[in-house]
Amino acid sequence: MILTGYFVIYLYISMLLLIAYVLNKQFKVRLIITRKFVHIMVSFTWLLLYYFMDSTIHILIPPLSFIALNYISYKRNIFKGIEDRESLGTVYYPISVFIMALVTFYKPDFYIAFGIGTFCMGIGDGFAPLVAGYLKSRQLINSKTITGTVTVFAITFAIVLTFMYFFNLDFNIYKLIIIATSAALIELIGVNGLDNLYLPLGVSAITYLLGVV
Numbered sequence: 523m524i525l526t527g528y529f530v531i532y533l534y535i536s537m538l539l540l541i542a543y544v545l546n547k548q549f550k551v552r553l554i555i556t557r558k559f560v561h562i563m564v565s566f567t568w569l570l571l572y573y574f575m576d577s578t579i580h581i582l583i584p585p586l587s588f589i590a591l592n593y594i595s596y597k598r599n600i601f602k603g604i605e606d607r608e609s610l611g612t613v614y615y616p617i618s619v620f621i622m623a624l625v626t627f628y629k630p631d632f633y634i635a636f637g638i639g640t641f642c643m644g645i646g647d648g649f650a651p652l653v654a655g656y657l658k659s660r661q662l663i664n665s666k667t668i669t670g671t672v673t674v675f676a677i678t679f680a681i682v683l684t685f686m687y688f689f690n691l692d693f694n695i696y697k698l699i700i701i702a703t704s705a706a707l708i709e710l711i712g713v714n715g716l717d718n719l720y721l722p723l724g725v726s727a728i729t730y731l732l733g734v735v
Contacts, residue, residue, distance in 0.1 A: 527574025531567055531584050538563050554655075557612075558648045564615070565644020568637045571623070577630035585620035592616055611715025618643065618722045625726075632730055638685055639726030642705050646677040647721055650709065664713050671706045678705035678725065697732045704728050 542560045545551040567584065575581045592612045622636040654670035661667050679702040686693050708724040709717050 524580050531570050562644050562648035565640050568640045577626050581623045585616045585623055588616035611718045614715050614718035618719045622726050635726040635730040638729050639722035641681045642678045642725045643722035646674045650674050666710050674709045675702045675706040678702040701729055
């Protein structure tokens with residue numbers, strides 16, 4: 523089971539990177555699109571960790587390995603379909619996942635908060651600039667727009683609602699609104715890719731502390 527998990531996770535990530543590279547180099551898809559495609563789809567590795575590795579020490583290995591790989595790629599521009607030379611976001615992404623996985627290893631009941639934080643980063647932060655790019659609106663701070671902020675709120679709301687449905691969590695609309703609002707506000711302060719740290723760690727911590735899980 524564990525070995526299968528490693529195989530599936532690394533195969534899945536490799537396929538995403540290959541698709542992004544082909545789209546960017548062969549089909550001339552813009553870098554922001556290929557980057558966000560990987561950004562969004564990588565978050566689904568949480569499902570693979572949850573299914574194959576539970577809260578064993580093995581949940582630490584994939585994000586730890588990708589911290590090293592992404593840092594090397596940032597320095598040498600290896601993953602050309604996703605690399606942004608002006609941002610360390612691709613490096614911060616696995617760091618935040620590793621931190622949440624580490625907490626989960628010591629506190630298994632953090633697993634759902636880990637998942638919510640991961641998907642809010644991957645899907646919420648992933649779609650925000652895409653939506654904001656198509657639906658122009660007033661800027662708030664750090665070049666973030668009203669449209670992008672509303673997108674993060676709406677997607678986070680939907681993610682938490684989805685987790686509540688599939689994992690039979692205690693439904694409370696006020697907690698849901700607090701988590702979604704917190705995600706939108708936290709995303710605003712992220713600069714130079716730091717929202718890939720602030721957003722998942724903040725949302726997972728707030729989710730856990732609110733007792734949603």
